[in-house]
Structure formats: structure tokens, C-alpha cells
Amino acid sequence: MIMSPATRRYNKRVILLSLVYAAFLIGAVYAFKHHLVGGPVAWIVAILPALPIIGIFAAIGLYLVEEQDEYVRMLMVRQTLWASGFALSIATMWGFLESFELVSHVEVYWVSVLWFGGLGLGNFANRLTMGGGR
Amino acid sequence: MNNRLKVLRAERNWSQGDLADKLEVSRQSVNAIETGRYDPSLPLAFKIAELFELAIEDIFVSPSKEA
Numbered sequence: 001m002i003m004s005p006a007t008r009r010y011n012k013r014v015i016l017l018s019l020v021y022a023a024f025l026i027g028a029v030y031a032f033k034h035h036l037v038g039g040p041v042a043w044i045v046a047i048l049p050a051l052p053i054i055g056i057f058a059a060i061g062l063y064l065v066e067e068q069d070e071y072v073r074m075l076m077v078r079q080t081l082w083a084s085g086f087a088l089s090i091a092t093m094w095g096f097l098e099s100f101e102l103v104s105h106v107e108v109y110w111v112s113v114l115w116f117g118g119l120g121l122g123n124f125a126n127r128l129t130m131g132g133g134r
Numbered sequence: 135m136n137n138r139l140k141v142l143r144a145e146r147n148w149s150q151g152d153l154a155d156k157l158e159v160s161r162q163s164v165n166a167i168e169t170g171r172y173d174p175s176l177p178l179a180f181k182i183a184e185l186f187e188l189a190i191e192d193i194f195v196s197p198s199k200e201a
Contacts, residue, residue: 004160071163071172130171 006066013059021052053112075126082122087114135173136195142186143168156185 003011028045031037037045060080067073091111097103143153150168154161157178166172167182174182183190 002160069159069163070175070178071166072160074172130166131169 004067004069004072006063006068007072009066010059010063013062014056017052017055017059020055021049024048024052050109053109075130078126078130079119079122082125083115083118086118086121087111090114135197136170136200137167138193138195139164139168139182142188142193153185157181 028049031045032042060076064073064076064080067076088111091108091114094103094106098105139153143150148156150161150164154164157164159178163172167174179190179194183193186193
């Protein structure tokens with residue numbers, strides 16, 4: 001399938017941001033493991049790996065603005081709605097299970113991981129109901 | 135929404151890809167519109183109508199007039 005210019009730009013952005021994420025995460029883990037940071041710097045270093053992930057959310061938003069094919073754009077919107085519903089539902093259920101001490105604590109950044117997994121679920125739903133995913 | 139897109143395209147010996155190129159959309163968009171799985175926006179519907187030199191209602195069947 002031929003990729004639209006918006007899809008090509010989106011793919012480039014996501015690849016670049018993924019590389020930045022890997023670099024920031026490795027750097028932050030190394031810095032904390034070797035006690036190289038403290039005070040306000042520790043806060044900045046701890047947040048660094050989150051920034052490229054936020055960038056990926058922004059890249060998805062930019063893609064929706066730039067994509068000229070309205071049908072393909074609608075498929076992506078449906079995917080993001082599935083992703084949001086999926087991630088928020090699991091997070092809500094887990095939150096209650098955690099409050100009643102039935103499950104152990106899980107770091108909140110896993111909601112983002114669930115959201116990205118939900119994009120795959122949305123793609124599957126598109127294929128089932130619209131006869132074509134992205 | 136039911137439409138005559140497939141017939142109009144066939145009359146001109148255009149493939150879905152040919153029509154997609156002329157409309158500047160993806161082939162999957164043409165397929166989704168032709169099979170009635172997706173209703174195009176008004177601007178895209180006008181673009182389709184202008185390409186075939188027909189009125190929108192000569193291509194797309196109004197849901198209220200469907201049997």
C-alpha cells in the first residue's frame with residue numbers, strides 16, 4: 001500500500017522519538033543506578049524518558065491534522081478512541097483492585113503502554129468493522 | 135450510503151486506483167465509499183460529482199429515498 005506523505009512524516013517522527021526515548025531511558029537508569037543525580041536535577045532526569053513519549057502523542061495529533069485522506073484519518077481517530085477506552089478501562093479497574101489491596105501497585109506510566117496496545121486493538125476493530133485497518 | 139460509483143467507474147474503465155489518484159485519496163477510501171461502508175464528506179462528494187460531471191444526487195442515493 002502506498003503511504004501518504006502524512007504517514008511517512010508520522011513514521012519518521014515516531015522512529016526518531018523512539019530512539020530518543022531509548023537514549024533518555026538508558027541515560028536516566030544509568031544516572032540513578034550510579035547515584036549521579038540529586039535534587040532538582042534528579043527530577044529533570046527522571047522526567048526525560050517521558051518527554052519523547054509525550055512527543056509520540058503529539059506526533060499522532062499532528063498526523064491527524066496533516067492527513068488529507070478523510071477516510072484514513074477517520075480510521076486513525078477510531079483507533080485512538082479504542083486506545084483511550086481500553087487504557088482508561090484497564091487503569092480504572094486496576095485502580096479499584098489496588099485500593100481493595102487485591103493486586104500490587106503498578107507504575108502509572110503503564111497506562112501509556114496500554115494505550116499504545118489499544119491502538120493495535122483499534123486497528124483490529126477497524127479491520128473487523130470497516131474492512132480495512134491502517 | 136448506496137451509490138453508483140462502481141458503475142460510473144466501470145463505464146470509464148477506471149480501476150479503484152485510477153479513481154483514487156484522480157480524487158487524491160487512497161484506494162481503500164474509494165473501496166470504502168463504493169461499498170457504502172463510508173459516507174464521504176460534502177467537499178469529497180462534490181469532488182466526486184465534479185469528476186464525473188454529474189450532480190451529487192445522481193451518484194449517491196439519499197437514505198430517505200432508498201427502498
